[in-house]
Amino acid sequence: MAGTDRKSPRNRTDYGLLPGLLGYQVRQAQIAIFRDFTTSLADHGMTPTLFGTLVLIEANPGLKQADLARALQLDRSTVVTVIDTLEHRDLVARKRAVDDRRSNAVTLTRAGERILVELKPLVTEHEARMVRDLGADERTALVAALGKIFPDRR
Amino acid sequence: MAGTDRKSPRNRTDYGLLPGLLGYQVRQAQIAIFRDFTTSLADHGMTPTLFGTLVLIEANPGLKQADLARALQLDRSTVVTVIDTLEHRDLVARKRAVDDRRSNAVTLTRAGERILVELKPLVTEHEARMVRDLGADERTALVAALGKIFPDRR
DNA sequence: CGATAATTGTTGGAACTCCACCAATATAAT
DNA sequence: ATTATATTGGTGGAGTTCCAACAATTATCG
Numbered sequence: 001m002a003g004t005d006r007k008s009p010r011n012r013t014d015y016g017l018l019p020g021l022l023g024y025q026v027r028q029a030q031i032a033i034f035r036d037f038t039t040s041l042a043d044h045g046m047t048p049t050l051f052g053t054l055v056l057i058e059a060n061p062g063l064k065q066a067d068l069a070r071a072l073q074l075d076r077s078t079v080v081t082v083i084d085t086l087e088h089r090d091l092v093a094r095k096r097a098v099d100d101r102r103s104n105a106v107t108l109t110r111a112g113e114r115i116l117v118e119l120k121p122l123v124t125e126h127e128a129r130m131v132r133d134l135g136a137d138e139r140t141a142l143v144a145a146l147g148k149i150f151p152d153r154r
Numbered sequence: 155m156a157g158t159d160r161k162s163p164r165n166r167t168d169y170g171l172l173p174g175l176l177g178y179q180v181r182q183a184q185i186a187i188f189r190d191f192t193t194s195l196a197d198h199g200m201t202p203t204l205f206g207t208l209v210l211i212e213a214n215p216g217l218k219q220a221d222l223a224r225a226l227q228l229d230r231s232t233v234v235t236v237i238d239t240l241e242h243r244d245l246v247a248r249k250r251a252v253d254d255r256r257s258n259a260v261t262l263t264r265a266g267e268r269i270l271v272e273l274k275p276l277v278t279e280h281e282a283r284m285v286r287d288l289g290a291d292e293r294t295a296l297v298a299a300l301g302k303i304f305p306d307r308r
Numbered sequence: 309c310g311a312t313a314a315t316t317g318t319t320g321g322a323a324c325t326c327c328a329c330c331a332a333t334a335t336a337a338t
Numbered sequence: 339a340t341t342a343t344a345t346t347g348g349t350g351g352a353g354t355t356c357c358a359a360c361a362a363t364t365a366t367c368g
Contacts, residue, residue: 013225016213021277022284022293023187023202025300030184031227032304033177048177049324059170066346071167073185078325080348102333102346123175130176133302139176141292142299146179148287150186203354220316229356234318236354256316256363 022149033130040126044119049074051123053082054108054116057092062105064097073150091115176303187284194280198273203228205277207236208262208270211246216259218251227304245269 018024037048049072056071057063065083069076083106086092091112097103108116131139172178191202203226210225211217219233228236237260240246245266251257262270285293 013210013217013221014213015225016209017274018206018209019297021281022297023184023191023281024206025297026180026184026187027202028227029300029303030177030180033180037177047324048181052172052178055170055172056167059168063167064346067167071169073182075326076345076347077327077349081324100334100346104347120171127175127177130303134299138295138299141295143173143176143179145288145292145296146183149183149284201354218316230315230317231319231357232355254316254364258317 026146036129037123037126040122041119044115044122046119049082050086051119053079053086054091054112054119057106057108058113058116061107062095062097064100064103064105066103068106086112180300190283191277191280194276195273198269198276200273203236204240205273207233207240208245208266208273211260211262212267212270215261216249216251218254218257218259220257222260240266 034048037051038046041051052072053068056068060067065079066076068074068083069079072079074082083092083094083104087094089111090109092106093109094104094106097105134142188202191205192200195205206226207222210222214221219237220230222228222236223230223233226233237246237248237258241248243265244263246260247263248258248260251259288296
């Protein structure tokens with residue numbers, strides 16, 4: 001009988017129930033996006049987290065580290081590392097907050113503002129690459145649906 | 155004038171251009187899904203990667219580590235760690251492949267098959283929680299759109 | 309055949325993230 | 339006011355992942 005080809009041990013991998021799981025699909029997409037992002041911005045040594053942090057600080061000067069953690073769903077200890085990295089590159093600065101002496105008010109340095117000007121066009125190109133196979137309406141629906149998965153907008 | 159409240163230092167964080175970026179939305183969703191998954195299966199010490207690996211091996215007995223890496227978009231060296239973990243828990247077994255002496259043919263042990271029986275219902279519940287705010291059509295469109303982002307189905 | 313290139317599993321090192329815990333500070337309760 | 343509870347930034351340790359390099363094996367090509 002001429003069923004499955006006996007010669008080649010595995011013509012194709014069976015994904016089982018994985019493709020039906022949203023978590024699997026989201027993760028695969030995230031890996032692909034992460035890879036394109038980091039290679040696109042490799043010259044600047046930027047990751048999505050570092051870039052997102054810069055954007056958030058630009059939009060909210062004097063933001064505190066705990067706010068950053070909540071906004072990006074990161075642990076507070078992770079934010080310490082992230083800000084350390086950006087501070088060593090002289091892109092952000094910590095200042096003791098006047099209204100709460102526990103907190104640091106984080107701001108962009110001049111260099112931080114400048115690098116964002118360079119980065120944003122690259123991120124826009126990256127974004128265009130990611131959604132090139134999606135219609136405008138499809139893209140809108142995608143973002144809306146993703147937003148419904150994490151109602152963590154407390 | 156009664157503009158922004160002067161008293162509270164930051165009523166709400168401005169997310170800037172982040173919500174418009176697909177990568178940001180996917181990442182936020184992925185974090186939320188990962189958290190729900192791991193807490194749901196905490197008793198079994200299961201992560202999405204470990205579970206996905208078990209499912210793939212079940213659907214493809216004798217699968218090789220390199221195939222696993224390609225299917226899950228993981229580095230080959232990462233798969234070594236993953237299989238090590240599963241092997242130490244006696245859920246999978248490595249066997250030298252007969253057709254290619256470089257490769258390991260990985261199979262589920264009896265315990266591996268049994269734990270999948272326990273795990274699957276929990277994953278199904280998790281899945282239902284994740285998509286509870288999505289219509290059936292909306293969910294279908296979401297998965298389809300995500301699939302268009304990573305055309306890595308070589 | 310025989311040389312060259314590609315693939316496989318593995319190791320060692322680095323990056324990123326989380327968790328548990330801590331001292332300092334702020335907020336709430338009594 | 340005093341006590342008890344929350345929150346904040348931080349440290350140390352662990353888990354997960356990637357990359358670069360390697361020996362063994364297989365595939366390709368002259």
